[in-house]
Amino acid sequence: MSVIKKNGPGSNELLMGNEAIARGALEAGVQFAAAYPGNPSSEIIGTLSQVAAELGIYVEWSVNEKVAVEAAASASFAGLRAISAMKQNGLNVASDFILNLNLSGVGSGGLVLVVADDPGALSSTNEEDSRFIAKLGDFPLLEPATFQEAKDITKWAFELSEAIHSLVLVRSVSRISHGRGNVILGELPQEKKTGRYDTSKIFIPLAVPLRHLALHMKLNQVREMYESSPFNGYVGPENPELLLMTSGSGWFYSLEAVKTLNLKDRVGILKIATTWPLPFKLLAKHMARVKRVLFVEEVDPFLENNVKELAAEWSPEIGSWTFYGKSSGHLHPFGEINPDLVINALPKLMDKPYAAREAGYGQEALEMTKALVPNRDLSFCPGCPHRATFWAIKDALKLDGRGGFVTGDNGCYALGLGPAGFFQIKTLHSMGSGAGLAAGFGQLHKFGFDQPVLSVCGDSTFFHAAIPALINGIYNKSNFVLVILDNSATAMTGFQPHAGTGETATGSPAPIVDIEKLCSALGIRVETCDPFDLRGTTEKILDLIDGAGGVRVLISRQKCALVKAKEEKAAYKVHVDPEKCLGESCGCARLCTRIFKCPGLLWNKEKGKSQVDEVLCTGCGVCTDICPQSAILREEN
Amino acid sequence: MTLSKDPLNLIITGVGGQGNVLASQWIGRALVRENFYVTIGETYGASHTNLTSNIEY
Numbered sequence: 001m002s003v004i005k006k007n008g009p010g011s012n013e014l015l016m017g018n019e020a021i022a023r024g025a026l027e028a029g030v031q032f033a034a035a036y037p038g039n040p041s042s043e044i045i046g047t048l049s050q051v052a053a054e055l056g057i058y059v060e061w062s063v064n065e066k067v068a069v070e071a072a073a074s075a076s077f078a079g080l081r082a083i084s085a086m087k088q089n090g091l092n093v094a095s096d097f098i099l100n101l102n103l104s105g106v107g108s109g110g111l112v113l114v115v116a117d118d119p120g121a122l123s124s125t126n127e128e129d130s131r132f133i134a135k136l137g138d139f140p141l142l143e144p145a146t147f148q149e150a151k152d153i154t155k156w157a158f159e160l161s162e163a164i165h166s167l168v169l170v171r172s173v174s175r176i177s178h179g180r181g182n183v184i185l186g187e188l189p190q191e192k193k194t195g196r197y198d199t200s201k202i203f204i205p206l207a208v209p210l211r212h213l214a215l216h217m218k219l220n221q222v223r224e225m226y227e228s229s230p231f232n233g234y235v236g237p238e239n240p241e242l243l244l245m246t247s248g249s250g251w252f253y254s255l256e257a258v259k260t261l262n263l264k265d266r267v268g269i270l271k272i273a274t275t276w277p278l279p280f281k282l283l284a285k286h287m288a289r290v291k292r293v294l295f296v297e298e299v300d301p302f303l304e305n306n307v308k309e310l311a312a313e314w315s316p317e318i319g320s321w322t323f324y325g326k327s328s329g330h331l332h333p334f335g336e337i338n339p340d341l342v343i344n345a346l347p348k349l350m351d352k353p354y355a356a357r358e359a360g361y362g363q364e365a366l367e368m369t370k371a372l373v374p375n376r377d378l379s380f381c382p383g384c385p386h387r388a389t390f391w392a393i394k395d396a397l398k399l400d401g402r403g404g405f406v407t408g409d410n411g412c413y414a415l416g417l418g419p420a421g422f423f424q425i426k427t428l429h430s431m432g433s434g435a436g437l438a439a440g441f442g443q444l445h446k447f448g449f450d451q452p453v454l455s456v457c458g459d460s461t462f463f464h465a466a467i468p469a470l471i472n473g474i475y476n477k478s479n480f481v482l483v484i485l486d487n488s489a490t491a492m493t494g495f496q497p498h499a500g501t502g503e504t505a506t507g508s509p510a511p512i513v514d515i516e517k518l519c520s521a522l523g524i525r526v527e528t529c530d531p532f533d534l535r536g537t538t539e540k541i542l543d544l545i546d547g548a549g550g551v552r553v554l555i556s557r558q559k560c561a562l563v564k565a566k567e568e569k570a571a572y573k574v575h576v577d578p579e580k581c582l583g584e585s586c587g588c589a590r591l592c593t594r595i596f597k598c599p600g601l602l603w604n605k606e607k608g609k610s611q612v613d614e615v616l617c618t619g620c621g622v623c624t625d626i627c628p629q630s631a632i633l634r635e636e637n
Numbered sequence: 638m639t640l641s642k643d644p645l646n647l648i649i650t651g652v653g654g655q656g657n658v659l660a661s662q663w664i665g666r667a668l669v670r671e672n673f674y675v676t677i678g679e680t681y682g683a684s685h686t687n688l689t690s691n692i693e694y
Binding site for chain 1: 650661662665666669672674675676677678679
């Protein structure tokens with residue numbers, strides 16, 4: 001039985017941070033959840049979708065984050081508790097709506113927005129710190145530091161939202177969202193509310209300055225609630241020589257650093273979960289006891305600068321302080337932080353020399369592991385259709401010879417910027433930006449620009465944000481080819497269904513929004529191709545970029561190899577004929593294993609020939625068409 | 638938080654990562670069942686190369 005729906009108060013379970021957040025929402029009696037997937041947030045709504053039918057809640061994968069929060073807000077307006085979750089980039093998409101929702105307020109059902117930030121950009125194109133939107137939009141902000149808090153804070157966030165009729169932000173980071181730890185479960189409420197819109201109410205930001213003022217008053221109310229929040233806490237001596245002030249993941253790292261350096265009698269740690277608005281009295285109480293403060297937080301100095309702002313008002317009545325953190329260079333204002341970084345910051349401040357290991361240990365360990373860990377490039381999976389599409393694009397642009405290039409987008413295919421996609425992608429920004437940029441490039445012929453422009457985007461990305469850019473290009477008579485890499489899945493984030501897959505988040509059948517029909521209805525030339533037919537795809541691209549101009553669409557359609565492997569048996573049995581493969585003497589410079597580089601192909605050093613890795617090969621058969629000696633053979637299964 | 642014993646770190650490394658994540662979950666669940674306090678760090682998403690799971694209990 002799924003732990004998530006277990007009604008066992010007091011039960012001690014191992015949960016992923018995102019599962020704990022989902023559980024917190026369930027314990028709060030959430031009835032509506034909507035999101036667009038994005039790491040590290042995807043498992044929050046994913047977890048809820050798995051138990052939705054049984055628990056009688058509604059869960060949807062929305063087309064994008066803005067639509068998701070709008071959908072969730074409507075449930076709140078109708079009196080139901082609702083949640084949305086997204087990654088930091090997603091918040092940007094949703095921000096236009098929520099920066100009006102702050103003024104209109106939410107309904108009688110609590111509305112919680114979880115943003116999972118990705119410090120270090122482990123799976124993102126940026127590492128923005130979402131917390132600033134709390135200050136920008138006057139939203140209450142909460143930051144869990146443990147897996148238990150991930151659940152408990154999410155649950156409480158609904159109460160807070162209902163108490164002040166505001167959206168409440170919960171900010172997680174990768175190491176909380178994707179870590180796992182002990183969580184003591186609470187009760188699952190059985191009561192379900194009926195949704196009804198009270199027509200005497202309006203949610204319109206009229207009299208904006210007055211509502212803005214009211215919003216500030218709401219925040220003062222929140223501040224008072226935060227003063228006694230059980231999610232803030234202090235460990236350490238009465239008057240520490242140094243105070244570590246932490247938020248989120250900084251708490252665990254600080255605990256470990258203080259323990260490792262045996263500084264618990266000299267250093268205190270103040271964990272702040274309520275990072276906006278800051279609880280003045282609580283902070284003043286702790287800061288009155290110290291002269292020096294080190295801030296430990298990810299990514300930007302958010303807590304650090306906000307506390308410094310307060311300190312400027314408090315000094316000298318309450319005290320005067322020396323502050324350390326990201327501004328002082330003791331921790332860096334970019335990338336992830338970790339226990340080592342906090343440990344390294346402390347010896348300088350506490351006059352306590354520390355060396356974890358003798359010099360050279362790290363280098364030695366690295367050398368040793370090099371021999372044990374196989375080197376793996378960032379690559380497409382064996383049999384991935386994107387590799388085939390990029391191969392065809394590469395060949396077509398080379399044959400065309402006018403310096404054509406590709407604007408990229410977000411999805412697995414973003415790897416097309418590197419060796420996996422033969423360095424074809426030249427730009428990568430936000431969802432849909434590839435098409436938007438292409439629409440702009442397509443106008444530059446007035447200035448002597450004569451290069452063909454292709455834009456690639458996935459099927460899910462197309463629905464998310466590429467459609468407005470496509471229409472913009474058509475309306476303004478731009479000139480580019482949008483290549484839609486339709487692999488029938490939001491593959492990058494875990495195969496969530498979307499508007500084109502015929503399935504809802506909870507597994508029920510859904511109408512399929514047909515990309516081909518949709519594009520055709522815009523009155524433009526639309527072609528489809530199977531990327532596994534390399535020659536046909538290359539010819540189609542050549543024809544499209546050589547054609548009459550205007551906006552054209554090519555739908556390169558082939559299922560994600562990972563999805564396909566689960567549903568169908570391999571199309572071909574592929575092997576290398578050792579007689580035909582000439583190896584190093586061929587002159588192809590190992591085209592198949594060095595350039596095409598499908599992980600299903602191996603270079604056998606001893607024999608000096610290529611061979612197929614029968615475990616990894618998915619039998620797509622594409623590599624048979626790239627070998628100049630026709631040494632790679634395929635037989636139909 | 639006070640722990641009755643010093644924490645022990647168990648580092649699982651692997652290539653790709655699914656087996657790695659699964660192994661850490663199995664070990665973690667078993668330890669939680671035995672009333673240990675467990676913390677597992679994993680990386681997901683595009684960050685699928687050189688994955689490590691760090692179990693502290």
